[in-house]
Amino acid sequence: MSQWFDTMTLWLETNPEWLGLTIFLVACLECLAIAGILIPGTVVLFTLAVLAGSGALTLWETIALAYAGGLLGDAISYGLGRHFHQGIRRLPVLRDHPEWLARAENYFQRYGVVSLLVGRYIGPLRPMLPLVAGMLDMPFVRFILVSMLAAAGWAVAYMLPGWATGAALRLPLPEGFWSAAGTVAGAIALMLLVVILSSLRELRWATAVAAGLSATLLAALLLGVPYLSPLDQGLMTLVQEQRNSTLDSIALLITGLGDFTTQVAAGVLLTGLLLLSRRYAAAALVAGCMLFTALTNTGLKHLFARARPEVLLQPLDTFSLPSGHSSAAFAFFLALGILAGRGTPARTRLTWLLLASLPALAIALSRVYLGVHWPTDVLAGALLAGSVCAAWLAFLQRRAVLAPLSARIWWLILPASLALLGAVSAWSLPEALQQYRY
Template identity: 60%
Template sequence: MGPWLDSITAWLSANPSWLGAAVFLVSFVECLAIAGIIVPGTVLLFAIAALAGSGILPLGEALLLGFLGGLLGDFVSYFLGRRFHQNIRRLPGLRQHPEWIAGAETYFQRYGIASLLVGRFIGPLRPMLPMVAGMFDMPLVRFAAVSVVAAAGWSVAYILPGWATGAAIRLPLPEGFWPEAAVVGAGLAVLLGVAIQSSVRAKPYATWLIALTCLILLIGVFLGWPYLAHLDQGVMTLVQEHRSEAAENFVVLVTGLGDFKTQFCAAALLLIVLVITRQWRHAVFACSTTLGSAIINQCMKHTFARARPEVLAEPLSSYSMPSGHASASFALFMTLAVLAGRGQPVRLRLTWLVLGVIPAASICVSRVYLGVHWPTDVLAGMLLAFFACATSLAFVENKQPLPALPLRVWWLLLPVIFAVLVGFAAHSLTHGLIRYEY
């Protein structure tokens, strides 16, 4: 694939006006039934996104084009399924590889709507599930609603890393940026490897091992943040360079999702629903994760007393590390992701965790974008929430695994939390009540 990829990127470098069309087209093909399995779109999309980040295409445009391309791929696949139903198996490619559609059918029949959200991040399933949803006559309105949410998360997860890589290579970053970034990246890679390997191998001590790894990395960040100054300055420069008035309101809305009042009400409603439905062990896990993260966060803020960045016209006087928005949002979304994955295969549990990371990470990026936290602040907040979540889960599952939540609880829980998050964030944006200091 090397020469072919090089020729495409070379042509796009010489013809940058076509780069936006390339992001849209590759995203479309990556999410299109059958074609998404055959074409190595993930690698190609990363390369094109990196090229876009080199100064050719703004991040907002790249994310929007990726979102629209992926969404179009979903809808074309869906209508193919609705049009041909079971005759779809006669199409070229599926006749020779019936397992492509068989796996997606099994997955869809088992998990329903959730399969469209989670399967979006599982390569072989991503292009096939919308077509299977059409084959089984899923209502268009329901499919469209789920597909919009899934495509938005997919666009961020698949385009942002490549775009950020291209932008980082282009900018004159501090000399020590890349070595420090490599150290942080290696630490996160170790955490990811420990989580995946211990979970896949079903080790009885897997959750404790993950908690211990998070604790070691968290201590490392707290002791080592003075030595990560080049990383902080470099990432801050990268993010601040792309500030724009057009994106300001959206970023403020995102950061409002992590505001203290918003997160407190969402966590409180989560606990109330779990208690009302008598899910006692789930309630203990959720309470210990969210409350534990908040208590530890405030203790650490005053222990290390780190000053905030001087980006705002009037810099905030409160302490910076760890970010309260980061720890609260990761604690809430990781709690929901863990509860969603109970009673499901390891692969699906890990995918739910990835889905939980996306909104929490978006809130973290908004904090750096607004200049109220250093990158290592949000990194510490994330690791703190991971540690609290893993420790709480290990205690709750000490004697027996946590069972899956009944579906009736989810139908009550999700609309309530979604309404609270969006309602408070929108109200804060409208009335200018965003509290940057959390």
């Protein structure tokens, strides 16, 4: 496998015109039933994304190809399950490994549609869940809509890191970029590793550890910002290289989701609906996460008084560190992720937090793309929200664990909150077009 992988990589380096098709096919195989378990798709996709970022493909082409390939793999798997139904169990590979199908079937029957969203990020389940969905006659329209949503987050999460690495190797970057990037990435990876392991072991102090590590890393970042200038300058160069008018409009819609007015309205609505549903602890979680994050963010902004990047024609007159959009978005969506994971195993809780982080990450990245925040600004905002949410959750659960929300409550709060976010963001778009000119 290693020799074949090295040969493929060398061939694609000399024949980059085939890289796009290769990304499409590998993404399809990674999401294809059985094949996705047998091939090291994650490693291969990262390597292909690095090659794409070295100049062969733009970021958006890379993500679009992986997205299309993943959708095709899902559709084929679903079709196989729909065609063979229970006879799928008698196929040679599945007959020898019945546990693959049994695990996915149990997961799907327990979580239904949600399993297709969460299981997308769990390696052994990803290629098998669409097969099970077809086998159990899930309506095709419902399946394809959920698959389109799940594949979008998956494509970004899997391709963006590799593409950014390839682009960073290609462009002339400031001296000290790689050492700063390595330090930040290593610190974040270590924090996540400790948090994940303590959560998987169901340790009582896992939430408090997450809060402490996030706060410690935030403090180190705030104090070390002057030494991270090469990282900020280099990443800003990478991002600004991808700008175009179409993406500007998309970024403005996304960034509007994190505006102060939008987040306040969404927080008040969500808290109010939870109070009306008599889920007082859940309402306290949402209100506390958003309120304490906003207050801390405001204090830190004035304490550090960091200037924004000089990208806009009319620079904003507020300070940039930490990013208010990033901290507010992570506080809101992490609170939703915490509530979604109540009453589930640790792996599922972590996956819900990952899914909840994706829209918040999109908002944070839109700030860097629009040139109104440095990368370390949005990272500080994310760490701030993470530490506040974890600390507040640990406080609320000091006597009893938060109870899970029923499906009826989720059907009440989730569509209403997301609809409000989208409506307010679209309404504020004309003003944003004038504000974020560059």
